Amino acid sequence: MVNLNNKSVVFLESPKEYPIPGVHLKVESKMLDDELNEGELLTRNLYISLDPYLKTKMGGVGHPSIYKVGQALDSYVVSEVIASKNDKFPVGAVVFGNLGIEEYTRVRTSNDLKIIEDARESKVPLSSYVGALNLAGRTAYCSLIDIGKPKAGETIYVSAAFGGVGQIVGQISKILGLRVIGSAGSDEKVDYLVKTLKFDAAFNYKKGNIVESLRSAAPEGINIYYDNVGGETLEAALEVLNRFGRVVLCGMSSIYNRTTPYGIKNIILAILKSLKLEGFVANQFSDELEERFFKDVKSWLENGDIIYKEDITEGLENTPEAILGMFQGKTFGKAVVKVADL
Amino acid sequence: MVNLNNKSVVFLESPKEYPIPGVHLKVESKMLDDELNEGELLTRNLYISLDPYLKTKMGGVGHPSIYKVGQALDSYVVSEVIASKNDKFPVGAVVFGNLGIEEYTRVRTSNDLKIIEDARESKVPLSSYVGALNLAGRTAYCSLIDIGKPKAGETIYVSAAFGGVGQIVGQISKILGLRVIGSAGSDEKVDYLVKTLKFDAAFNYKKGNIVESLRSAAPEGINIYYDNVGGETLEAALEVLNRFGRVVLCGMSSIYNRTTPYGIKNIILAILKSLKLEGFVANQFSDELEERFFKDVKSWLENGDIIYKEDITEGLENTPEAILGMFQGKTFGKAVVKVADL
Ligand SMILES: NC(=O)c1ccc[n+]([C@@H]2O[C@H](COP(=O)([O-])OP(=O)(O)OC[C@H]3O[C@@H](n4cnc5c(N)ncnc54)[C@H](OP(=O)(O)O)[C@@H]3O)[C@@H](O)[C@H]2O)c1
Numbered sequence: 144m145v146n147l148n149n150k151s152v153v154f155l156e157s158p159k160e161y162p163i164p165g166v167h168l169k170v171e172s173k174m175l176d177d178e179l180n181e182g183e184l185l186t187r188n189l190y191i192s193l194d195p196y197l198k199t200k201m202g203g204v205g206h207p208s209i210y211k212v213g214q215a216l217d218s219y220v221v222s223e224v225i226a227s228k229n230d231k232f233p234v235g236a237v238v239f240g241n242l243g244i245e246e247y248t249r250v251r252t253s254n255d256l257k258i259i260e261d262a263r264e265s266k267v268p269l270s271s272y273v274g275a276l277n278l279a280g281r282t283a284y285c286s287l288i289d290i291g292k293p294k295a296g297e298t299i300y301v302s303a304a305f306g307g308v309g310q311i312v313g314q315i316s317k318i319l320g321l322r323v324i325g326s327a328g329s330d331e332k333v334d335y336l337v338k339t340l341k342f343d344a345a346f347n348y349k350k351g352n353i354v355e356s357l358r359s360a361a362p363e364g365i366n367i368y369y370d371n372v373g374g375e376t377l378e379a380a381l382e383v384l385n386r387f388g389r390v391v392l393c394g395m396s397s398i399y400n401r402t403t404p405y406g407i408k409n410i411i412l413a414i415l416k417s418l419k420l421e422g423f424v425a426n427q428f429s430d431e432l433e434e435r436f437f438k439d440v441k442s443w444l445e446n447g448d449i450i451y452k453e454d455i456t457e458g459l460e461n462t463p464e465a466i467l468g469m470f471q472g473k474t475f476g477k478a479v480v481k482v483a484d485l
Numbered sequence: 486m487v488n489l490n491n492k493s494v495v496f497l498e499s500p501k502e503y504p505i506p507g508v509h510l511k512v513e514s515k516m517l518d519d520e521l522n523e524g525e526l527l528t529r530n531l532y533i534s535l536d537p538y539l540k541t542k543m544g545g546v547g548h549p550s551i552y553k554v555g556q557a558l559d560s561y562v563v564s565e566v567i568a569s570k571n572d573k574f575p576v577g578a579v580v581f582g583n584l585g586i587e588e589y590t591r592v593r594t595s596n597d598l599k600i601i602e603d604a605r606e607s608k609v610p611l612s613s614y615v616g617a618l619n620l621a622g623r624t625a626y627c628s629l630i631d632i633g634k635p636k637a638g639e640t641i642y643v644s645a646a647f648g649g650v651g652q653i654v655g656q657i658s659k660i661l662g663l664r665v666i667g668s669a670g671s672d673e674k675v676d677y678l679v680k681t682l683k684f685d686a687a688f689n690y691k692k693g694n695i696v697e698s699l700r701s702a703a704p705e706g707i708n709i710y711y712d713n714v715g716g717e718t719l720e721a722a723l724e725v726l727n728r729f730g731r732v733v734l735c736g737m738s739s740i741y742n743r744t745t746p747y748g749i750k751n752i753i754l755a756i757l758k759s760l761k762l763e764g765f766v767a768n769q770f771s772d773e774l775e776e777r778f779f780k781d782v783k784s785w786l787e788n789g790d791i792i793y794k795e796d797i798t799e800g801l802e803n804t805p806e807a808i809l810g811m812f813q814g815k816t817f818g819k820a821v822v823k824v825a826d827l
């Protein structure tokens with residue numbers, strides 16, 4: 144094989160607020176040295192996940208970037224092996240795992256890659272393997288079960304409910320027999336949550352007072368708050384949580400792009416109502432729980448118990464704009480980039 | 486028996502900030518109607534506990550008072566039965582439980598009273614039955630075990646460490662093999678924590694930066710933060726907690742006398758470090774755990790494994806000043822009022 148021209152999304156500078164295309168990251172074309180060593184692979188990337196976690200990796204307020212200037216960002220990717228010096232991953236295999244945000248990736252250590260055995264006759268869209276069946280889904284499933292401890296008949300509130308994680312949290316909760324309330328940043332998202340994803344209630348957090356919206360969606364209070372956004376929404380949920388309520392601290396999207404921190408003023412309610420707030424990182428859960436996640440969510444996707452709305456941006460060159468759009472709430476569903484067809 | 490002249494501490498008005506003698510509460514003398522009905526008792530109160538919880542009961546910012554104007558406050562009390570129409574509590578029995586902050590109490594329902602069988606030859610001071618063997622001790626023991634989940638070799642940090650709850654939390658933690666760090670509001674208290682109560686390290690939170698003091702007392706970080714004060718100290722502890730750390734949210738003394746709430750700005754650390762924060766109310770624990778508490782703490786007090794420093798104010802008439810002093814941190818140890826000798 145000859146040298147390949149490879150487009151990558153590369154890091155330029157840590158964003159203090161929003162990551163701006165051309166300032167903090169950009170698309171760059173470079174020749175890829177595809178002369179493989181023993182054990183290495185070359186993959187052609189098909190679908191790439193965009194996650195808010197990219198902001199953390201790029202650094203910003205208080206944290207340095209994990210990337211060097213000019214280095215390609217990385218993410219959860221579905222990819223086809225197009226050259227291989229590794230028997231475990233033959234040419235033609237379709238894999239998913241952590242790879243570069245680029246058209247082609249030269250894979251030096253393939254440890255975390257997994258083969259999608261039925262890729263060519265998959266019953267779920269291949270893109271599921273970067274979100275619903277990857278970080279977003281694993282995060283949702285494992286933390287909801289392990290930390291949220293949902294029980295049939297309880298009420299759960301999920302913020303950023305139409306995001307990659309939130310959609311799954313809400314729909315698993317429905318499957319488990321909970322009453323599910325979601326919030327999102329536009330009326331279209333709210334509509335979709337109720338009409339298509341069958342949430343029991345949803346509201347647009349940008350309109351009106353969050354405590355009031357939540358109280359009227361959950362007149363008897365909530366038992367679990369699945370927190371994707373932090374800040375004012377976390378404060379509102381603390382107000383409306385019932386005794387012995389649980390807060391799953393998953394993410395704080397409302398503060399990632401702020402330069403001044405937001406102070407939570409009503410933590411004392413955790414004492415008065417015996418609340419538990421627990422944070423986690425997605426890789427802390429047991430192998431057993433991760434296996435249950437993959438099996439359950441795959442079968443729920445296959446039989447339609449879970450619908451997973453993805454907002455697919457076509458073409459690697461549009462990735463920086465898509466990343467910015469995700470942080471601005473412009474994405475309608477889970478943010479994914481499609482680089483190529485299988 | 487003839488009618489008794491009875492001094493009581495009565496409620497006047499909800500304090501927005503500190504409870505001021507003469508403004509929010511005062512001592513009043515009244516004749517007590519001691520003509521008992523069937524089932525009733527008359528008790529002569531000996532020791533009375535003063536707890537920060539009084540502030541909550543008296544109302545203030547956002548919460549109404551549970552007392553009516555002119556009504557006697559109530560608390561944890563050790564008392565002698567001096568008249569009885571109730572076979573379970575004969576004259577001469579020494580009891581402890583919830584009674585009025587007054588010289589004599591006419592007890593209409595004696596449900597929660599317990600008899601101290603060995604009161605006249607007690608190996609622990611009778612005053613222990615209002616604090617170490619009552620709310621303060623029960624709170625400390627049950628929440629530390631059930632929520633803190635202390636393990637030998639771990640490091641715990643306790644704020645308001647020389648208070649009624651804090652002293653017990655720290656000393657139980659030592660017994661369980663933890664490294665114990667405390668903070669308090671004066672150098673004398675800090676000295677006592679280290680020299681007499683055998684804390685491994687302690688600091689005066691009013692001097693210097695709390696994060697720095699905590700880091701130098703716990704260079705390898707802390708695993709449990711037992712929070713009696715909230716606010717800035719809670720923020721500092723979140724900074725210094727290690728991965729999978731637990732925060733026992735017991736009380737927020739630093740905000741009880743503030744009119745403006747304090748915002749916790751670094752809750753995001755709970756996600757990055759997989760921290761758990763859990764609040765509780767003292768009566769939520771199992772009977773089994775409460776029984777273990779009483780048995781363990783009583784024997785630790787008897788054999789000197791736990792030292793319980795009480796700051797005893799003599800005379801009921803000095804109670805309003807003692808209450809104010811407790812909120813101002815003037816109390817040296819657990820705040821107790823001695824009304825009379827047995
Ligand atoms: N702990 C972990 O290990 C772990 C793992 C994965 C993800 N996470 C976190 O989980 C959260 C959800 O992740 P995701 O992948 O599902 O992302 P996502 O929700 O699909 O994407 C971000 C969404 O957050 C919402 N948002 C943006 N700014 C906001 C603001 N100021 N206030 C409220 N909402 C805002 C937007 O939707 P709206 O239109 O509704 O505003 C946006 O679409 C993120 O915070 C992420 O960092 C944590």
Ligand SMILES: NC(=O)c1ccc[n+]([C@@H]2O[C@H](COP(=O)([O-])OP(=O)(O)OC[C@H]3O[C@@H](n4cnc5c(N)ncnc54)[C@H](OP(=O)(O)O)[C@@H]3O)[C@@H](O)[C@H]2O)c1
Pocket residue numbers: 414535536537538620621624645646647648649650651668669670671674713714734735736737738739740765766767768811812813814815816818819820
């Ligand atoms: N959750 C429950 O069910 C439950 C049950 C019992 C008690 N509690 C709570 O547990 C905490 C401790 O109770 P306790 O009976 O042991 O009270 P305590 O600590 O004996 O009395 C209050 C002490 O708090 C400290 N303090 C006062 N203002 C402060 C401030 N601004 N910042 C930091 N510290 C301050 C003072 O000591 P310094 O000189 O060290 O400042 C004061 O002596 C209280 O918050 C109480 O409300 C909760």
